[in-house]
Amino acid sequence: MAEYIVHGDINCPFSYALHEMLCSQNLMHRVDWRMVEHDAIASSYQDSAENMAELANDIFTIRHRAPDITISLPQTLGNSLFPSLCITAVQLKHPDRATTFLRSLYRALWIKGKDISSPAVIYDCLEEAGLPIELDIDGLCEETLLYQQNEWEAHNPGLQTPTIQAQDGRRLAGLLDQKSVLDFLRGAEINQELSSRSRQQNQMTIAIYGDEKITELWGVLATLRDDSNLLLPQSMQALHDMLLSQERCPDLILLNNTGQQRDLNDLCRAISHQVREQRVPIAVIGPPISDAEEVELYELGIADYLIQTRAPDIIRARINLLLQLKSAHDMLSRAASIDALTQVYNRREFERYFETEWRRGQRSRQPISVILLDIDHFKAFNDNYGHLQGDHCLQQIASTIQASARRAQDLVCRYGGEEFVILLPETNQEGASVLAEQIRQNIVALNIPHAAAFAHQPVSASLGIATALPANRDLSPRQLLQDADSALYKAKHNGRNRVERLTS
Incomplete structure (x- = not known):
């Protein structure tokens, strides 16, 4: 019997990171890994800028707490039911290959960005684990998965990160640094705040918009993670909706220059028009461009052009300066809009x-x-x-x-x-x-x-x-x-x- 029970979600980056951590330390033999859905409602974030931003923040958190673990932001999260059933079937019928198969699936999603709800991807992972492609998913698999889900929901309402439950009653939720996890497995009590998200509400918000090449900026963006909330709108419409929202309007828009100058000019012109009333600054990050091209962008309303090859600390400093200016403007604007006596709006x-x-x-x-x-x-x-x-x-x-x-x-x-x-x-x-x-x-x-x-x-x-x-x-x-x-x-x-x- 395993010493610890882990409830992990295939679509949860924290679960993937914890699995990688345990595998790298050869500790999976001490763990009964049970598949669940941490949040069935949020099983897919496609077309949802809010969920994608949450996911990006979680990935930055993992990179901060477990820098040795490779992880990237997938383009989509598929339905986790079929892959979870496959994992459960392997755990029941081929337990000696279960860890290898689960690790292959996790890496297919969180490193390669594949859709693990696709049978073709699952078949590839079965082959990598030395398992037969035709899995027998019977009623026992479904009953086991349902039991684990009910067990999770009964003891972890609202939690969206994995838990490690020890036989002696100790419990570790979420993903801390590797030392804390290892200390817990050695029998220590770990003080922690049981929180599924690390976003701080008092941080200022940056909306980062660009095409698939935005993944090239992860190294630069990671330096912003501890100072700011990061939003990643997936479309112009999603960005437009953010700018119209009182609650979700960002404090800075950071555009990725993909090398198409005319498209970038049109984008800056359109966004400058939208943010005129909110006075949200716009910055562009990309490769070096000519002086004439940069001047044209300033004339279109951007506040700064950042060279992505500059030292990350310089980029962060210039972005923080833009955020400080925005904060100062907001304070002046608020002072002008508040009734001094009653402190409600005027x-x-x-x-x-x-x-x-x-x-x-x-x-x-x-x-x-x-x-x-x-x-x-x-x-x-x-x-x-x-x-x-x-x-x-x-x-x-x-x-x-x-x-x-x-x-x-x-x-x-x-x-x-x-x-x-x-x-x-x-x-x-x-x-x-x-x-x-x-x-x-x-x-x-x-x-x-x-x-x-x-x-x-x-x-x-x-x-x-x-x-x-x-x-x-x-x-x-x-x-x-x-x-x-x-x-x-x-x-x-x-x-x-x-x-x-x-x-x-």
Whole structure:
């Protein structure tokens, strides 16, 4: 009986790296390697820039922690069910060849970049392992694989890296450096954070775009891995979607010059137009070019041209300088868009964001909603308690609204005086009504005492909602705001401390 159980996924780069590490140390005889899918939903990352970026980050992590292991980014991840069944069949019926076969499959994917769901690739790996091409995959193989999957899901919910389970109950998850793995196998307890991903949310993000030749840049890009999040959009559309996203918009775009100057110029021209509003800097990395060609790229809007043969530290330093400039610009931009008193966005930022989201709604054909909120009888509150208490009241209510509108794309702004506006992209009237009522109740729950004339109830707010489809060419952002204002007037007219709505 093996001393350790490992749950590994054929599509997991950490599993491949751990398998390589154990093989190189001749330790596989101590391990019962059980095939599972760490995340069945993410079994393929084709056409998904987010998943590809996650995978690229994982590969950079492996190269950092296990530099002796050869690994590359495959073009696609195929369905892992058939190869996992084949591995299970070999483990059950040809256990003496199982490690060799599994290693051949892992290397076919993570070194050669082959599609291991292809029968032809599997047959080649069977031949390399000295196994018969015709495998008998019966019901026992399927039952064994299902048992292992259920075992994995029961004990490792949400984890997307391999685990090593010792008979004495010790457990190691993910991939640490080789010394930590070997120490664990010698009986040591290893302190670790059980995390499947190493990406840090406070790092700035670089979107790297190019064709298949981008793999030639791995050596340079690896130097950026510890300082930045790396995204690898697989198409212009994927890059375009990133630039339109509030959450995923990169801080720097790094383009790979593949030698086609005209195509590169067209690409820079198109991207410069897209990033003009976000002010995302563009850099190009590639072979040396003429002064005239480089000047033309600067005229098209790029911020720097990096020679890929320069020392990696120089390239990293120049990229970090661009990121520092972007960070400084973002700080200035944020200062100009935030209301100093309430620390929510100001009216100027609302109008800018509203226009952007309206255009997005025209393309996506999704609804957009606006909530206008006015604090009830706020003048009386100010007159009774003074402006200092009035400011504190505004700050409390702004914080409550911000805490209630928790989606990343929702925008809370101080519209003026005691009036606030909440912009809700891709939100229908029902969704906006639920949020508005929640905000109203949360403000009442603050239990802020009102002026003497209204002492029978705490400070409250009236809210007006309007919803529209921007794809309807007869409507405009101004009309939607007017409708929200009319709904707010209706809420005040009908007694305040209530929500009313209109639909355009």
